[in-house]
Amino acid sequence: MADVQTGTRRAAGPRDTVWREPAGIGQTRRARPEVVRVASKAIRKSAAIVLLLALWEVLPRLEVFDPVFVPPLSENLAAWYDLLLSGQLLEHFQASLTRSLAGFGLAIVLAIPLGLLIGWYTPVADLLMPLLELFRNTSAVALLPVFILVLGLGETSKITFVLYACSWPILLNTVSGVKTVEPLLIKSARSMGLGPIRLFQKVILPAAVPTIFTGVRLAGAYSILVLLFAEMVGAKAGLGYLIQDSQSSFRITDMYAGIITISVLGLLFNLLLLTVERRFSTWRT
Amino acid sequence: MTATLSETATLTKIDIRNVTKDFEVRDTGGAFTALRGVSLDVREGEFLTLVGPSGCGKSTLLDLVAGLTGPTAGEITIDGTPITGPGLDRGIVFQQYALFPWRTALANVVFGLEAKGVPRREREGRAREYLGLVGLTGFEERYPHELSGGMRQRVAIARSLAFDPDVLLMDEPFAALDAQTRESLQEELLGIWGKTGKTVIFITHGIDEAVYLGQRVAVMTSRPGRIKEVVDVSFDSREGDLRADPRFGEYRHHIWTLLRDEVAAAVVQERKVAVPRG
Structure with missing residues (x-):
């Protein structure tokens, strides 16, 4: 859909003088072929996935892959359906989602204010940045054993682990969002007599929102990725546990059911965050 | 003296x-x-x-x-x-317009009025009046990236004039x-x-x-x-x-x-x- 807008643009002058014509003009032009275009685009965009799914069904049946280790898609989906009916899937799903959202939510609440402080106050940046630089380059996965040692095997260590991993993209994007505000905008606002607090509230913050949100979206993806790892290492519920446990007890179709669930969940979560991100940054084109 | x-x-x-x-x-x-x-x-x-x-x-x-x-x-x-x-x-008009890209033309003009402490009710009417003065009636709800360079500079001029x-x-x-x-x-x-x-x-x-x-x-x-x-x-x-x-x-x-x-x-x-x- 994005290229619909570029289609109605025209260059009006030599130097970034681009503007959109009134909406009505473009609409009449793209009224009829729209259906065809959307359909052909949908086909193009889904072709690769459909092909993958088809191969997943056919190749094991032709025994190109060993159907014991890679069962055909339909068998995995049947197992997924059984898990859903028995209520097991929901239980694991809920356990994972709760941990992800808790860690992700805490990361937003903690990292955005901290990032704003670091971005805005140079002394805070000087004090904290070296420390943050050190931790940023320490993989979250390397610290998981420490979290488990200190916080135990329960929910706290998993949520803390997610919180830790999610904080980095949010924190770093917030810092850079605040630091990269166009200096001319600051100058312009200062010339209108805005003091530091109102400058921050009316210029720095709104200017930084899109950059911050990009960090939030990245963190959303991380929250699911890293949690899965934590659940595989030690848990009694959760999609990561489901996958690990099914594999070790040779319920191979259940394992794939878990993997399919997690990839769909990740996809949907990212889609949701993308939608919210667009709402926040309509002006950034 | x-x-x-x-x-x-x-x-x-x-x-x-x-x-x-x-x-x-x-x-x-x-x-x-x-x-x-x-x-x-x-x-x-x-x-x-x-x-x-x-x-x-x-x-x-x-x-x-x-x-x-x-x-x-x-x-x-x-x-x-x-x-x-x-x-x-004193109001400044810069070469590169210095409009706030997340604000519409109208909201950009309102910005200066907020800074001045003009009562909320009066801001919009006054902003519309000054956008009219620079010939931008009908473009109030456009974002800066939707305007040509000349129009952006008109908005900037209206913004500087509006707070008088x-x-x-x-x-x-x-x-x-x-x-x-x-x-x-x-x-x-x-x-x-x-x-x-x-x-x-x-x-x-x-x-x-x-x-x-x-x-x-x-x-x-x-x-x-x-x-x-x-x-x-x-x-x-x-x-x-x-x-x-x-x-x-x-x-x-x-x-x-x-x-x-x-x-x-x-x-x-x-x-x-x-x-x-x-």
Whole structure:
């Protein structure tokens, strides 16, 4: 859909003088072929996935892959359906989602204010940045054993682990969002007599929102990725546990059911965050 | 107090007295002088244009009048009161528009009114009125990226006019526009100036623009900038094509001659050492 807008643009002058014509003009032009275009685009965009799914069904049946280790898609989906009916899937799903959202939510609440402080106050940046630089380059996965040692095997260590991993993209994007505000905008606002607090509230913050949100979206993806790892290492519920446990007890179709669930969940979560991100940054084109 | 002595028929709005501005050079720890001993008085309600070679400190002078920085030596007063910081009695229009991209045209104009503390109910009506003045009725809800360069600059002008400053400071506002847009905006600006009676300081590097717009043209020297001469510009009539008036050519040539040596000096300077633009 994005290229619909570029289609109605025209260059009006030599130097970034681009503007959109009134909406009505473009609409009449793209009224009829729209259906065809959307359909052909949908086909193009889904072709690769459909092909993958088809191969997943056919190749094991032709025994190109060993159907014991890679069962055909339909068998995995049947197992997924059984898990859903028995209520097991929901239980694991809920356990994972709760941990992800808790860690992700805490990361937003903690990292955005901290990032704003670091971005805005140079002394805070000087004090904290070296420390943050050190931790940023320490993989979250390397610290998981420490979290488990200190916080135990329960929910706290998993949520803390997610919180830790999610904080980095949010924190770093917030810092850079605040630091990269166009200096001319600051100058312009200062010339209108805005003091530091109102400058921050009316210029720095709104200017930084899109950059911050990009960090939030990245963190959303991380929250699911890293949690899965934590659940595989030690848990009694959760999609990561489901996958690990099914594999070790040779319920191979259940394992794939878990993997399919997690990839769909990740996809949907990212889609949701993308939608919210667009709402926040309509002006950034 | 000194005003009574030197007072002529017109009142002095802004008095720039012997102003010097040095900047610290970060690498060497030395200082570099952007302006040295600039004196200029700007009269109430006049349209003053300021020309000078690139890097002569024109923008620095404007920043000083805006109160964004302070002079190293000397004093600038507005209505007899020294300038100590930015204020809404002066509005700036920048070359690169400086519109807030997350705000619509209307909301950008409202910004200045918020800053001034105009009651919420009155802001929108007033913003619409000023957008109308610059010919942007119907474009209130557009975001800056949906507007052409000329329209963006109109929004910026409306924003600066809406909070009703006495003085309009314009830093090469039309330099990034194409020739046709520039000419129509020049004409409209003169119209607006006539209607509102603001005092305007307009920086440009175009001699034609300076002569066309200014009642007086202040010519600056190359860095460190000083005022070389202030040229009074007056035409018998501004009807018709002013640029075809023989006197236009005379003013143009006079200012060109004043600038020629300064531009040559500036070029030599820029080759010697890279200096911040101003």
